[in-house]
């Protein structure tokens with residue numbers, strides 16, 4: 001089976017930090033898998049997702065995403081990696097723009113530079129954006145301004161924007177931590193279901209083992225910048241989860257974050 005990501009011996013320290021955010025991390029993900037990154041605050045989950053999204057410089061090791069090697073000295077521009085979609089915890093939408101316009105922003109990396117600068121989507125761009133809106137249950141909200149939406153609706157817009165890119169890899173950084181439990185379940189059902197329907201790989205981070213168990217095929221536990229365990233979902237033990245959150249000051253599964 002083809003790898004969606006292959007990373008070997010990755011280490012990274014944020015500029016100005018005394019600690020390694022990632023330390024000798026190796027991970028391979030076959031195409032189509034749903035992986036949850038679990039671990040306490042500061043474990044390195046965001047750093048790993050950001051690195052896989054090609055946004056960090058100066059790391060050590062080897063990383064290949066969707067068959068293309070990442071260069072730690074020359075990260076690719078966003079427009080050159082449309083196959084990778086990113087869903088942010090804080091949605092990262094243009095608040096004063098319409099839902100449709102936000103979703104079409106996901107097509108920018110697929111447009112010619114001239115079309116992107118002039119903001120002239122093709123009819124294919126529009127069709128894909130409308131299809132993504134429909135998939136996310138937002139067809140009736142296409143013309144609404146994002147700043148009039150609820151948190152759950154905003155995260156649906158962010159997922160629709162990601163899907164309109166036609167991604168083969170979806171990276172999602174705590175996509176449901178700002179949502180209530182019912183909304184969190186809805187959003188992860190949508191995200192992992194859409195990824196499965198498209199054969200895309202999804203890697204999402206979470207503080208909630210119950211959600212990770214429910215929506216991932218595989219759980220990667222991270223702690224102190226390292227991989228503590230990497231198991232199929234059925235093999236995740238309660239003991240491993242408790243150990244992962246030991247000394248973090250929070251019980252696993254509460255969705256609460258430790259104060260750093």
Ligand SMILES: Nc1ncnc2c1ncn2[C@@H]1O[C@H](COP(=O)(O)OP(=O)(O)OP(=O)(O)O)[C@@H](O)[C@H]1O
Pocket residue numbers: 014015016017019020021039040041042043044045046047048257
């Ligand atoms: N921009 C930054 N500058 C300096 N250090 C950083 C920066 N971002 C993260 N770090 C440090 O890197 C380490 C890993 O942080 P990271 O955000 O990747 O963890 P996380 O597992 O995603 O945590 P959380 O669950 O709270 O989002 C932490 O020690 C953090 O303080």
